[in-house]
Amino acid sequence: MLEIRDLHACRDEKEILKGINLSVKSGEIHAIMGPNGSGKSTLAKVVVGHPAYTVTSGDILYQGKSILEENPEQRALDGIFMAFQYPVEIPGVNNANFLRLAYNAKRTFQGQEELDPLEFDDLLQEKLKLVEMDPSFINRSVNEGFSGGEKKKNEILQMAILEPQLSILDETDSGLDIDALREVANGVNKLMQPDRAMILVTHYQRLLNYVQPDFVHVLSAGRIVKSGGKDLALELEDRGYDWVIDQQTAEV
Amino acid sequence: MAIQMQSKPTVIQEEAFRNHLSRLQSCEQYPAWLTSLKQEALNRFEALGLPSRRQEAWRSIDLAPILNAQFRPFDEKQRPHLSQADIAPYVCQEATNRLVFVNGFYDADLSTFTSLLAGCVVGDFQSASRTHGDLLQSTLSSLVTEGDDAFESLNTALFGNGVFISIPENTVIEAPIEILFLTAANQDVPQFGYPRVLVTLNPHAKLNLITRSVGLEPAKSSYFNNMVVDLNLLEGASLQYTYIQSEASNAYQLAKTNLLLHEKSQADLTSITLGGQLSRHAVAVKFLAEHGTCQLQGLSVLNDETQVFDYTVMDHLKPNCTSQQLYKGILAAQARSEFDGTIIIHQNAQQSDASQLNRTLMLSDDARVLTRPQLKIDADDVKCSHGATVGQLEEEQLFYLASRGLSAQTAQSVLTYGFAEEVIEKIPSVSVQNQLIQQVHKALHDDYNG
Ligand SMILES: Nc1ncnc2c1ncn2[C@@H]1O[C@H](COP(=O)(O)OP(=O)(O)O)[C@@H](O)[C@H]1O
Ligand SMILES: [Mg+2]
Numbered sequence: 001m002l003e004i005r006d007l008h009a010c011r012d013e014k015e016i017l018k019g020i021n022l023s024v025k026s027g028e029i030h031a032i033m034g035p036n037g038s039g040k041s042t043l044a045k046v047v048v049g050h051p052a053y054t055v056t057s058g059d060i061l062y063q064g065k066s067i068l069e070e071n072p073e074q075r076a077l078d079g080i081f082m083a084f085q086y087p088v089e090i091p092g093v094n095n096a097n098f099l100r101l102a103y104n105a106k107r108t109f110q111g112q113e114e115l116d117p118l119e120f121d122d123l124l125q126e127k128l129k130l131v132e133m134d135p136s137f138i139n140r141s142v143n144e145g146f147s148g149g150e151k152k153k154n155e156i157l158q159m160a161i162l163e164p165q166l167s168i169l170d171e172t173d174s175g176l177d178i179d180a181l182r183e184v185a186n187g188v189n190k191l192m193q194p195d196r197a198m199i200l201v202t203h204y205q206r207l208l209n210y211v212q213p214d215f216v217h218v219l220s221a222g223r224i225v226k227s228g229g230k231d232l233a234l235e236l237e238d239r240g241y242d243w244v245i246d247q248q249t250a251e252v
Numbered sequence: 253m254a255i256q257m258q259s260k261p262t263v264i265q266e267e268a269f270r271n272h273l274s275r276l277q278s279c280e281q282y283p284a285w286l287t288s289l290k291q292e293a294l295n296r297f298e299a300l301g302l303p304s305r306r307q308e309a310w311r312s313i314d315l316a317p318i319l320n321a322q323f324r325p326f327d328e329k330q331r332p333h334l335s336q337a338d339i340a341p342y343v344c345q346e347a348t349n350r351l352v353f354v355n356g357f358y359d360a361d362l363s364t365f366t367s368l369l370a371g372c373v374v375g376d377f378q379s380a381s382r383t384h385g386d387l388l389q390s391t392l393s394s395l396v397t398e399g400d401d402a403f404e405s406l407n408t409a410l411f412g413n414g415v416f417i418s419i420p421e422n423t424v425i426e427a428p429i430e431i432l433f434l435t436a437a438n439q440d441v442p443q444f445g446y447p448r449v450l451v452t453l454n455p456h457a458k459l460n461l462i463t464r465s466v467g468l469e470p471a472k473s474s475y476f477n478n479m480v481v482d483l484n485l486l487e488g489a490s491l492q493y494t495y496i497q498s499e500a501s502n503a504y505q506l507a508k509t510n511l512l513l514h515e516k517s518q519a520d521l522t523s524i525t526l527g528g529q530l531s532r533h534a535v536a537v538k539f540l541a542e543h544g545t546c547q548l549q550g551l552s553v554l555n556d557e558t559q560v561f562d563y564t565v566m567d568h569l570k571p572n573c574t575s576q577q578l579y580k581g582i583l584a585a586q587a588r589s590e591f592d593g594t595i596i597i598h599q600n601a602q603q604s605d606a607s608q609l610n611r612t613l614m615l616s617d618d619a620r621v622l623t624r625p626q627l628k629i630d631a632d633d634v635k636c637s638h639g640a641t642v643g644q645l646e647e648e649q650l651f652y653l654a655s656r657g658l659s660a661q662t663a664q665s666v667l668t669y670g671f672a673e674e675v676i677e678k679i680p681s682v683s684v685q686n687q688l689i690q691q692v693h694k695a696l697h698d699d700y701n702g
Contacts, residue, residue: 072654092673158656
């Protein structure tokens with residue numbers, strides 16, 4: 001589904017990704033871990049086409065085709081979704097209207113009729129239950145005044161509505177209390193299907209107790225320095241990142 | 253009657269002006285007191301002279317296009333006959349009382365009256381002068397020598413008809429009262445109109461009022477509207493007032509809203525400017541007694557080469573009053589806006605709390621905005637703040653929307669409307685809010701409707 005080849009990317013002339021290789025197939029869940037500042041958010045944003053980053057070499061293939069020339073909305077319509085680590089607040093824009101616009105943009109793209117506000121509300125209520133989110137949040141401005149955890153839930157709500165093929169969740173677990181974490185994880189599990197794939201960017205093992213990854217990768221200084229199965233996450237939890245990074249440095 | 257003008261401003265083309273005034277004065281429905289009152293207003297206007305750019309309040313407005321046009325009064329015979337369907341886009345659905353004027357002439361067929369409580373006076377000047385002549389006379393007389401605004405005096409001298417509202421003590425009018433001033437410039441010559449609204453809220457009365465001046469497109473010629481609204485809130489009265497200007501794109505509008513606040517009265521004013529090629533809305537608020545509050549918010553949406561001037565004076569004459577101002581502008585193309593807001597706190601007006609904020613969203617590099625906050629504070633125990641921001645749409649917000657599959661154009665529309673929403677949501681009518689959403693998009697020439 002997703003094939004990242006020797007990806008180099010920079011922001012403001014500073015190289016942040018220094019040769020990433022990653023292959024994600026349908027039905028797989030990948031976890032990306034790594035110390036702060038290693039480039040995890042950058043990788044996620046480059047995949048969804050954030051304009052502040054420039055890909056200097058390498059390629060990103062989605063469903064077999066390079067998407068580097070595609071703008072962010074095309075990538076979204078193609079089925080790529082990112083849950084932001086820091087979702088932006090948008091005062092004055094009603095959350096329900098925004099969700100409906102996004103949903104209808106996708107329906108139009110797929111050649112389906114748009115839903116009117118009433119029809120959409122039925123769908124919205126169902127999705128709110130799926131992510132166990134308080135319905136009062138849909139009548140507020142997008143993310144405005146939401147707590148950290150509420151913002152993260154709103155991201156998962158969007159994911160539930162848009163039903164993307166490929167979801168990249170950037171530290172969706174941080175800032176959640178244990179109940180909210182379980183609710184979010186339940187939602188994520190329900191949204192995972194054999195024809196979809198997920199990349200979970202996380203610092204902690206605790207999300208991975210609920211959502212079982214097939215592969216775990218460690219990102220350090222813009223490179224994937226180690227990959228393994230879900231046991232690697234446990235080992236990282238135990239021993240930290242330094243040993244992986246040291247090992248890598250020693251190999252180089 | 254001879255009228256000597258100090259200068260010979262063509263806005264009031266002597267001949268047209270004289271004919272207009274004498275026609276008004278010979279009109280049978282008009283009582284003698286009104287004739288002399290108009291003469292007084294005219295004298296006042298002559299004494300003041302036309303505003304010049306040397307006057308602070310007018311310094312950056314170029315009035316030449318107005319002063320040089322050969323405006324004529326609207327002709328009643330040429331008034332188009334409009335149907336309810338024609339005015340539907342401008343009708344507040346929650347309003348149970350609506351007064352409609354077409355080219356300055358009251359249209360009883362388009363107007364609606366239902367369920368007015370006993371003692372309420374709501375009517376056009378002609379009917380009010382028959383039923384409540386004394387009240388109308390005393391209200392108008394108290395205003396005529398007030399102020400130093402020449403165009404306000406000109407309005408008093410030249411208005412033909414208008415609206416008189418007086419709400420009795422302790423009376424609460426729940427549903428909005430709407431006043432529509434429609435202009436159909438269906439003649440080849442430029443024309444002028446002088447709409448006037450007088451509102452008195454007696455002690456503890458409550459009212460939700462909407463005025464809209466609307467230009468029907470296409471306008472065959474430019475026209476000039478000089479509108480004045482006088483709002484007088486007696487003790488404990490409470491008013492929500494929405495002013496909406498959506499004149500034709502070749503219209504000129506100079507409007508003045510005067511608000512007098514007596515003890516513990518509350519006013520919530522929203523000024524929306526969407527049309528016209530050059531318009532100015534001056535809002536003058538006077539706190540005449542203690543514990544008054546005034547919220548004043550404005551939104552202007554400008555495109556092409558339109559110019560909008562918002563001019564406010566918040567005059568804290570007495571202690572313990574609170575005023576808040578928020579003016580927002582959205583500027584596209586070569587539009588130009590100016591916000592000139594003065595807060596005056598007099599020496600004895602201790603414990604005044606006054607804030608003012610002007611925020612502008614620039615959608616084009618060629619648009620221009622000028623903000624001129626002025627604080628004149630003579631008391632020492634007060635809270636006073638002002639600020640201004642000018643910015644563009646935020647990259648991160650645009651990206652967030654794009655990452656959810658919204659096109660760049662939709663994302664821009666959504667965010668622009670979001671900026672306007674903070675003001676529009678204050679309007680106490682959902683139907684008007686919805687109409688304004690459409691009008692904001694129309695003003696920005698964008699066909700998105702979400
Ligand atoms: N706006 C920015 N401008 C320049 N450098 C940035 C910016 N944001 C992040 N970086 C840098 O990019 C690197 C990777 O950051 P990021 O991708 O956010 O890491 P992570 O998500 O793994 O914590 C860091 O060195 C960080 O300082
Ligand atoms: Mg990060």
